[in-house]
Amino acid sequence: MNSFNCQCLPAFRGRYCQLGVDECLSKPCHNGGTCQNLIGGYKCTCPPGVTGLSCQNIIDQCASKPCQHGGRCITSINAFACDCSGTGYTGLVCQSESESIRFIKWPKYEYISLL
Numbered sequence: 001m002n003s004f005n006c007q008c009l010p011a012f013r014g015r016y017c018q019l020g021v022d023e024c025l026s027k028p029c030h031n032g033g034t035c036q037n038l039i040g041g042y043k044c045t046c047p048p049g050v051t052g053l054s055c056q057n058i059i060d061q062c063a064s065k066p067c068q069h070g071g072r073c074i075t076s077i078n079a080f081a082c083d084c085s086g087t088g089y090t091g092l093v094c095q096s097e098s099e100s101i102r103f104i105k106w107p108k109y110e111y112i113s114l115l
Contacts, residue, residue, distance in 0.1 A: 011040035031055045031077060049078025068094045 008017035024035035029044035033055030036043045046055040062073035067082035071094030074081045084094040 009040070029055050031058060047078065066093050070094070 006015065006017045008014070011021055013019050013021055020037075020039065022037050023040075023042035024037045027035070028042055029035045029046075031050045032047045033044040033050065036045065044053065044055045046052070049059050049061065051057045051059060058075070058077055061075040061078070061080035065073065066080060067073045067084075069084075069087045069089045071082040071084045071087055071089065074083060082092065082094050084090055087094055088098050090096050090098050
């Protein structure tokens, strides 16, 4: 009888090892990364703001402390936002003094004027 069994390499399957294994079927790339199937593996191409073999690391956009005057930085993928609440400042990075609160100094008194 002419019977045989193939011992396939890890990247192949099938009776004659003729079928390649699609490593991307398990969706190994995270955070919007795109997967490229390779023989015996895969390669993720990460979007801006994301790194890692499987695009698992989000770059901390707040690491450089972009928010001024005590604004709270909120990071997301390839972007950040500043929460200027309670600082008396507004703007993209809390850089502008708020028009609604202005400190006025008089010779003997200091008070807050709500405009």
